[in-house]
Amino acid sequence: MSYHQQGFDALLFHRITIALATALLLVTTTAWAEPFPSRPVTLVVPYGAGGTTDISARQLAKLVEPILGQPVVVENHPGGGGINAMRSVARADPDGYTLIATTSSPAFVTPALRDVGYDPIQDFLPLLNYSGPYHGVLINADSPYRTLDELLEAARNGTRLTYATAGALGGAHLSFTALSRETHADLQHVPFDGASSATAALLGHHVDIALVPAYCDLVNDGRLRLLAVLDDERDPDFPSIPTLAQSGHDIEFPSIVALMAPRETPADRIDTLRDAFTQAASSDAFAQVMKKLNQPVRLMSGEALEAVIEKNLTDYRELASELKK
Template identity: 35%
Template sequence: MPAFDSRRRQLTLAALAATLPAAGPARADTYPSRAITLVVPWPAGGSTDRHLRALAEIASKHLGQPIIINNQPGGGGTNGPGNLGLQGRPDGYTIAQYPMGMLRIPHMQKTAWHPINDFSFILGVTGYSFGFVVRADSPYKTFKDYIEAARKAPGKIDFGSTGTGTSPHLLIEEVSDAAGVQLNHIPFKGNADQMQALLGGHVMAASDATGWDKFVDAGQMRLLVSFGDQRMKRYPNVPTAKELGYNVVANSPYGLVGPKGMDPAVVKTLHDAFRKAMDDPQHLAVLDQLNQPVWYKNSADYAAWARETLVKERKLIERLDLLAK
């Protein structure tokens, strides 16, 4: 082939290559150039789904691209982020909520993902407010009534939660351990299916974050106890577990993560957009509706908190005799 033709062919191939999308991590100077997916590891319609849809809509305006919610329930909130940690591309176009179960389930069973090493931590956002509800026509008028019923019928009194190893599950395990009663735990995929099961009479009570608020407000459910350090502003007549003599206080913080290996500049772009969204009055109004506090942590502090909490949670799992055998 003549040298001129060879040179022209090389230039043509180089020009063609320049038009093709680059492989590997996203470039910070062009990110984001398309829609971002946010994995919510709970069913649609629950409290977490309500919160993150609102936050994502505001953050999308700062990013200049839509954020699509992808509900992936199961595994006590660990299936969605766990799959992302194992298989996700570190390009910033798929991120996930990171619930407390991610720091507990690995102590309770073998997982294919590592709760720290397989993730890029973006920012901490908020924490749940938990409560224990029964149907409005339940014979249990107080939490004491419920515990006394369990004392008289060991293993016959049940409660639902959003999954084995979740905060709603473990805080009731702590209470039952302190009260010396045996309860029957029934796990659900998330808030939405658990609330329907309670309304349908398929479970006697439910431990959950404030996704029950609309049912309590509508007079369909009764809130027996909450698990914050203080009474809920929205339900000032409902006692805390601490007031009732149980040393159980929980808020179960959560934030957002991506797969390991993300470009720090892309992480910063996501962090900054969601940080601005957190301060938006619309977002603060949603948190107020859900009785959830702001729990902001930057990327480095969030990762450090996760490492420390992984160690602390092992002690809780061990005390409740739930460690993997």
């Protein structure tokens, strides 16, 4: 009941905001005449400074500055696994001067599970997707299982297998919950504080499986074995490893790193920003930095991204309501 109440309040608040914004726009119509952008653009990063999302966003900002002709200021707004920043950008002035570089969790995982104070579809307009670390299904190299099927077969027949993820109710957790429901495999989730702790727990044989990104060197070194990727496409570094869907399960966790603007941002400004950022993200300079960071460059248009977000939001909502039963 309280959820309905909150939803209603949020809607009312939203309407009042729109009404006020419209009134303001009528007053300041002269502002439309000036070229866009005529002052620095703020790019909000929903995580702390120094992480891969932050470093790649800063590089992108640096590369887009000469194209836009205005400085792009990166502002870190960490906390709440990204939802705090999303909430504040959702309420920012939709004038094209506030953007956010967001990832899967705040874009479509957490909002599907609980009230976060924003709606990823109604409040945001995706500009483009430019990265997204592949998440793998990893086991130790000395483990007896060679394929995902062997692993699931064992878990179906009396072996209890534990899997580590970067945190409770993340995309990796949800996809494996769906997998264990679908296959009736005995898979026990053990959440850790971040992907590196989950990887360490696997390396130390404290868990059987880890669903984590940044596995490339550990797999090549022969310490870990990659069985599948959770994403919707294969990891180009390991072209022989199938996705979950290609392994015969209708489950995916597409990892995104995307730029979004508040939904009401005027279309001409969106076009300017989209063109400029797409140009910067497809540049060689950006590709080089991402290679150093061990992050893929995955370009996707705003429309395609919106479809991905919408599909996954629906899927995860369904899964969450099933979990609550």
